[in-house]
Structures are given as structure tokens and as C-alpha cells.
Amino acid sequence: MRNTARFRRQLAGIGLPLILALSAAQTTYAAPAGEGKPHAGPGEKTVTLVNQDTDGNPTIRFDVNGNAIDAHDGQIQRFGDTYYLYGTSYGCGYEWNTPGAPFCGFVSYSSPDLVHWTPRGPLFDASSKTWQKRCDGGTYGCYRPHVVFNKKTRKYVLWINSYDTGVGYHVFTSDHPTRGFEEVAVPDLAAPEGAPGGVNYGDHQVFVDHDGVAYLAFTDWIRGGDIIIERLDDTYTTGTGHWTRTNLRSTEAPTIFERGGTYYLTYSDPNRGYMTTGTGYVTAPTPLGPWSGSSASRDAWSVSDGMMNIEGGGVGLSREGEEWRDYSFEAKVTPRRAVGGDYAQVGLAVRGSAAGSYQWLIGNYPHQGAVGGNLTKLVPGKPAAIVKLPMAITTGQSYDVKITVEGSRIETRIDGQLVDTTVDTTSDHGRVGFRESQSDGERASIDDVTVTGADGTVLLSDDFSGGLTKWDRPESTITGTNITTTSCGGQPADVLPLKTSSGTVYLYQSDVWMNAKANEALAKHYWQPLEFNGDGSIRPIECGRSYGLTVPVRPGNPQKRSSQLETGDAGYRTHWDVAGGLARAQEITMPDAGRLRAVRFTTFQSGHPNAPLVLDLRRTRTDGTGTTVASVEIPADKVSWAARWAELKLDRPLQVRAGDRFALVVRSATTQGAFGIAYSDTTPYGGGRALISRDGGEKWTEEPGRVLHVEADVS
Numbered sequence: 001m002r003n004t005a006r007f008r009r010q011l012a013g014i015g016l017p018l019i020l021a022l023s024a025a026q027t028t029y030a031a032p033a034g035e036g037k038p039h040a041g042p043g044e045k046t047v048t049l050v051n052q053d054t055d056g057n058p059t060i061r062f063d064v065n066g067n068a069i070d071a072h073d074g075q076i077q078r079f080g081d082t083y084y085l086y087g088t089s090y091g092c093g094y095e096w097n098t099p100g101a102p103f104c105g106f107v108s109y110s111s112p113d114l115v116h117w118t119p120r121g122p123l124f125d126a127s128s129k130t131w132q133k134r135c136d137g138g139t140y141g142c143y144r145p146h147v148v149f150n151k152k153t154r155k156y157v158l159w160i161n162s163y164d165t166g167v168g169y170h171v172f173t174s175d176h177p178t179r180g181f182e183e184v185a186v187p188d189l190a191a192p193e194g195a196p197g198g199v200n201y202g203d204h205q206v207f208v209d210h211d212g213v214a215y216l217a218f219t220d221w222i223r224g225g226d227i228i229i230e231r232l233d234d235t236y237t238t239g240t241g242h243w244t245r246t247n248l249r250s251t252e253a254p255t256i257f258e259r260g261g262t263y264y265l266t267y268s269d270p271n272r273g274y275m276t277t278g279t280g281y282v283t284a285p286t287p288l289g290p291w292s293g294s295s296a297s298r299d300a301w302s303v304s305d306g307m308m309n310i311e312g313g314g315v316g317l318s319r320e321g322e323e324w325r326d327y328s329f330e331a332k333v334t335p336r337r338a339v340g341g342d343y344a345q346v347g348l349a350v351r352g353s354a355a356g357s358y359q360w361l362i363g364n365y366p367h368q369g370a371v372g373g374n375l376t377k378l379v380p381g382k383p384a385a386i387v388k389l390p391m392a393i394t395t396g397q398s399y400d401v402k403i404t405v406e407g408s409r410i411e412t413r414i415d416g417q418l419v420d421t422t423v424d425t426t427s428d429h430g431r432v433g434f435r436e437s438q439s440d441g442e443r444a445s446i447d448d449v450t451v452t453g454a455d456g457t458v459l460l461s462d463d464f465s466g467g468l469t470k471w472d473r474p475e476s477t478i479t480g481t482n483i484t485t486t487s488c489g490g491q492p493a494d495v496l497p498l499k500t501s502s503g504t505v506y507l508y509q510s511d512v513w514m515n516a517k518a519n520e521a522l523a524k525h526y527w528q529p530l531e532f533n534g535d536g537s538i539r540p541i542e543c544g545r546s547y548g549l550t551v552p553v554r555p556g557n558p559q560k561r562s563s564q565l566e567t568g569d570a571g572y573r574t575h576w577d578v579a580g581g582l583a584r585a586q587e588i589t590m591p592d593a594g595r596l597r598a599v600r601f602t603t604f605q606s607g608h609p610n611a612p613l614v615l616d617l618r619r620t621r622t623d624g625t626g627t628t629v630a631s632v633e634i635p636a637d638k639v640s641w642a643a644r645w646a647e648l649k650l651d652r653p654l655q656v657r658a659g660d661r662f663a664l665v666v667r668s669a670t671t672q673g674a675f676g677i678a679y680s681d682t683t684p685y686g687g688g689r690a691l692i693s694r695d696g697g698e699k700w701t702e703e704p705g706r707v708l709h710v711e712a713d714v715s
Contacts, residue, residue: 041501068643075494090521091642101137112554120178166193168201192354224314250439270439280480313474317433339441346444347435356380576676583667587688595653602709607673678709
């Protein structure tokens with residue numbers, strides 16, 4: 001929150017007569033770089049897409065009802081003359097990797113012009129036991145709803161990513177773009193399936209080419225974040241066996257679009273769940289490749305001085321051992337400083353197969369509570385587990401590591417000392433290998449590898465004097481071109497081509513996540529038209545505050561809510577601190593005489609509050625005193641995690657006169673978590689002040705230049 005302490009003054013009561021005329025800089029609109037100002041032809045309109053306030057902070061996109069849009073990791077599509085925004089909802093309290101957190105389902109919004117969005121509800125009922133078991137916080141979750149229209153079948157086809165099947169996806173069809181989706185058979189893709197419940201294949205996109213042929217672009221976690229493209233059948237619901245790899249690494253969230261005969265694949269580079277990351281791209285003459293980037297990288301594995309040296313590359317496995325079950329895997333390992341950070345770690349893999357592998361990372365990555373020496377255990381389909389080691393791991397020092405797998409038991413020894421015992425049944429057979437992160441440039445040296453069976457038989461021995469003939473090392477990879485290193489505060493979601501009278505607009509979309517904080521329902525959206533150089537390369541993304549662009553629009557006036565008193569919708573951000581003795585209030589002034597029926601305040605919960613939210617409506621007097629005229633207590637479980645209206649509806653309409661002043665107070669006695677506010681420091685509102693109290697409402701301090709999101713019904 002912005003520090004305004006030097007401007008504050010103590011108030012004797014909440015209702016002093018002063019009404020501030022707040023001043024703030026108006027949002028400036030920057031036209032996209034290119035051939036000139038946007039020009040609207042017939043059936044088109046120049047609209048402004050606002051991403052940030054004038055201080056550069058990401059802001060809320062409200063729907064036509066005044067609630068924050070709660071649709072994330074999805075896409076915008078245009079069917080007919082209507083735009084549709086699809087996304088995963090988080091407002092019911094979904095938290096990644098948090099057992100007990102519910103799955104909120106997939107939702108959509110519609111718009112005639114990309115500015116005014118109407119909520120259309122869930123794509124299908126996700127409250128059933130089946131879908132909660134597949135997708136709730138006790139699982140790896142379900143994400144990224146992508147919808148396309150099949151002109152042959154006249155069906156809308158929905159693909160979603162999940163981790164309860166080996167293939168990683170569920171497919172649905174419907175006769176309508178926003179409802180009634182019913183699941184069809186689990187799709188069949190040519191890439192080898194991993195074990196059900198494994199982190200096998202992730203974020204995806206369905207791309208329909210100009211000839212009506214559809215392709216699925218998806219993330220291959222088994223190959224360390226490569227991206228695969230497979231042609232779909234005529235129904236768009238399953239694969240055809242025609243597929244290709246891009247040979248990228250540590251990427252996710254792909255999107256394909258075509259421009260001037262060239263196909264572009266954008267993606268998150270590197271992959272970062274719920275975190276700020278970059279956007280890269282590669283190109284190809286066809287959707288099935290060959291895909292090329294800015295350069296081809298050298299081999300990640302090489303031999304020198306009698307040792308194998310690794311720099312990035314992901315996972316490589318032994319050529320033999322597909323059927324090995326119980327064995328001991330020994331190696332002398334030397335973790336070296338990573339190119340991308342001040343740490344070193346080396347990864348060893350056991351029971352590796354198409355379904356993944358157990359990957360044990362030994363190093364000194366600065367994990368909280370395990371700094372200096374730690375073991376990070378990566379089990380397919382499960383969250384990472386961090387174990388603090390009884391010894392420090394020193395960069396550049398060699399260690400003898402032995403991992404023994406027997407039945408469901410995995411024992412790890414470093415220099416002969418037992419440091420961990422794990423019991424897990426995810427995999428019972430497979431090869432051995434090594435793993436270094438490509439995106440972080442992790443490095444290590446390996447020597448004297450031995451695999452010994454449970455009966456003492458030596459299954460593999462390698463001192464690398466014969467090179468790398470005994471290993472399926474990571475393939476050579478390509479490197480794309482990054483058009484942004486931050487994705488404007490989040491992670492890329494999609495690119496939507498829109499044909500206009502002056503050319504095609506390519507609308508880039510990014511999810512502005514909360515950087516892995518618990519409440520991702522507060523994530524914002526960033527939208528910007530891409531710009532291209534004469535050679536077809538994409539210009540760097542500017543991450544601007546707002547963009548004016550010409551788009552095709554649906555005839556007629558956009559739907560807008562009618563409220564007699566409101567503090568505006570532009571420039572609002574989120575913050576949460578209403579708890580215990582801290583309360584907030586917004587003063588409002590009646591614009592006309594009438595009957596006051598209800599007031600609403602935008603709020604949300606975060607951190608699981610253990611007491612209700614209370615809204616008080618207080619009439620304020622010129623002598624500084626105030627009288628509560630209405631109050632409501634809202635149970636915490638009835639407050640959304642997304643920024644939505646909380647309503648105080650008066651039992652009897654209250655007669656008011658123009659100029660009457662009120663304050664809407666928001667408070668809670670919770671000792672856990674907090675309730676939030678939507679606020680703006682750049683949007684003028686002349687009807688009253690934003691106030692804060694830290695002693696339960698005895699004294700109030702003004703926050704100059706600030707306004708809270710409030711509206712009232714007066715008729």
C-alpha cells in the first residue's frame with residue numbers, strides 16, 4: 001500500500017463535514033506502435049484496453065455487474081460477433097497443492113467489444129464428487145480451458161488439462177459456447193502416456209488452421225518441458241498419430257497462431273507455476289514443423305578429463321534397464337555452480353520410464369529451513385519434498401551417492417551415511433540417470449557409475465572412458481526468442497488473431513499471477529496487441545498501461561449496470577488487512593433525493609478468516625458524530641476469494657436528500673487471515689474520503705487521494 005502517513009490527520013469521528021475533491025492523474029492511453037492511429041471501419045470500434053493504473057500497478061477488470069473477472073489460465077475466442085473469455089475460477093477458495101481446498105470449475109464471460117464482460121457461469125457442473133476428486137487441492141489440479149468451434153460437426157469443443165489420467169486431458173463438446181459441455185472419451189495422443197496421476201503432460205492450446213484442421217500444442221513434462229504438437233481428428237476430440245516435437249526445454253503454456261504463411265509458437269520461458277516469467281517464441285512453415293528458434297544449443301552432456309560433465313538438458317537415462325526393479329545406483333557426483341543462481345545441485349534419477357522417474361536433487365539450493373545442504377525429492381504427480389541433510393553440500397566438492405530401491409522403499413546414502421528413507425509405490429521399475437535444470441543452467445560432473453542388482457549382479461558400470469555410449473542423453477534443443485522476460489507481471493496465456501479492415505490484430509494475453517500466494521483468485525489480466533518487424537519477427541512487448549485498438553464489434557450498445565451512486569471502476573487494485581482492530585471505511589454523498597435501498601462494498605477473503613465480515617452504514621453529521629442506520633454480518637464462508645460485492649440491504653428503504661453523507665464501514669474480529677478491499681489511488685471521487693482505523697473504530701485516519709470500490713442503490 002502506498003505510504004500516505006505524512007498527509008494523514010486524526011479525526012474525532014467518522015463523519016466530519018469535509019468532503020475531499022480528490023485529484024489524480026488521468027490514465028493515459030498509448031496507441032500500439034505500428035502504422036499509425038487505430039482506424040475503425042464499418043462494424044468496428046476503437047476500444048481502450050486498460051492493464052494498469054498511472055503508477056504502473058496491475059488493475060482489476062470488472063464485469064458488467066461490478067465484480068472482478070474470475071477466469072484465469074484460459075483464453076479469449078471470438079465466435080460469430082461475440083467475444084468469449086474462458087478460464088479457471090478460483091473464487092470458491094481453490095489453492096494449489098492444499099488438501100481440502102475445493103475445485104471451483106471452469107467459467108466463461110461474453111463481450112461485444114472486449115471491454116464490457118458479462119459472466120455466463122460454469123461450462124459444466126464441477127461440484128460433483130467425480131470432479132472434486134479429479135481436481136481439488138489434494139490433487140495437482142485442473143487448468144487451462146480452451147474452446148474451439150468445429151464447423152463440420154457444429155460443436156464447440158473444450159479441452160482441459162488434468163493430472164488424473166496418463167494422457168493428461170479431458171475433452172467435452174456442446175451445442176453452445178458457454179454451457180452444457182459434456183465429456184466425451186478420454187483423448188488418445190501418440191506421445192507415450194505416463195502413469196495415471198502423474199505430472200506427464202501440462203498446459204495446452206487447441207489451434208484451428210485456416211483449412212479447418214485442428215492441432216493440439218501441449219507441454220511434455222516427461223521430457224523436461226518440451227512442447228509437442230499433434231494433429232487432431234475431424235471431431236477435434238482426439239489425436240491422429242501425426243505429431244512432432246519442438247525440442248524446447250523448461251517451457252509451458254504454448255499458443256500457435258499463423259501470420260503471412262508463418263506459424264508462431266509462443267510459450268512461457270522458463271516455466272514458472274503462478275510466477276512472473278518470460279514469453280518466448282519459435283516459428284515453422286507448418287504446424288508440424290520443423291520448428292526453429294534463434295539458435296540450437298550444444299549437447300548438455302559431454303565427456304572430458306575422464307568424467308561426464310552436464311550443463312542443463314533435463315533428464316537423461318541409461319540405455320539399459322527398462323525392466324530393472326530392485327537395485328542400487330551409485331555414482332561419484334560433483335555439483336557445480338549453476339549459471340542461473342548462486343547454488344549447486346545434482347539430480348539423480350531412478351526407476352525412470354515413459355511415466356517419469358524419481359528424481360533426487362542433492363545440493364545447497366537456499367530452501368527455507370534447509371539452507372546449506374538439502375535433498376529435494378521429485379515424485380511423479382506429487383509436490384516436491386525438501387529434506388534438510390545432516391551435512392553441508394559444498395559447491396565443487398565430490399560426494400559418493402548411493403540410492404537403493406527395493407519394493408516400495410527408497411534409501412539414500414551420501415558418503416556412506418543414510419540421509420533419507422522414502423516409501424512410495426508410484427513406480428516399481430525403470431532405468432537410472434541424471435537431471436540438471438535447463439532453464440537454471442545447473443551443472444555437475446559425474447564419475448564411476450555402478451548399478452548393482454539385489455542379487456549382487458552388476459547391471460551397469462561406467463567410468464566414461466568409452467564416452468556416452470551407454471546413455472540416452474538429453475536431445476539437442478532449440479532456443480527461441482524472448483519478447484519479454486516478465487510477461488508483464490505474469491505468465492503468457494494466449495494470442496488471439498482478429499481480422500480488421502486495416503489488417504489482423506494479434507492480441508497477446510497474460511495472467512498476472514499473485515506470485516504463488518495463496519489467493520490466486522486475485523490474479524489480473526494483461527492484454528496487448530503484438531507488433532511485428534518487416535522480417536516477421538515479433539517486437540519486444542512494451543507492458544504498457546493501456547492500448548487503443550480497433551476491433552470488430554457486435555452492433556448495439558454494451559450492457560452496463562445502473563447504479564445511482566458509484567465510485568467508478570477504473571484503476572482499482574486489491575489489498576487485504578481488515579482483521580482484528582483494523583477497519584476501513586469509505587464516505588459517500590447522496591447525489592439526489594430518494595430512497596436508499598442497498599450499499600455494496602468490494603471485498604474478498606484471504607487466509608481463511610475465523611470471524612464474519614461486518615458492514616455498517618453510518619449517517620454522518622457536521623459535528624463529527626455518526627449514527628449506525630444499518631448493519632449486516634456476513635459469515636466468512638459466504639465471502640468469495642475473488643473481489644466481489646458484499647451487500648448491505650436495508651430492511652426498509654431509507655429516505656435521503658441530495659448531499660446527505662454516509663460512511664460504509666468494513667470490519668471483522670477475525671484473528672486469522674483477513675478480508676480485502678479494492679482501492680484506487682489514481683481515480684478521483686469527490687463524494688468522500690477513504691478512512692482507516694487501527695483501534696477498532698475509535699479513531700479514524702484519512703488516506704488522501706484514495707477511494708474504495710463502493711456503490712449504492714437510490715431510487
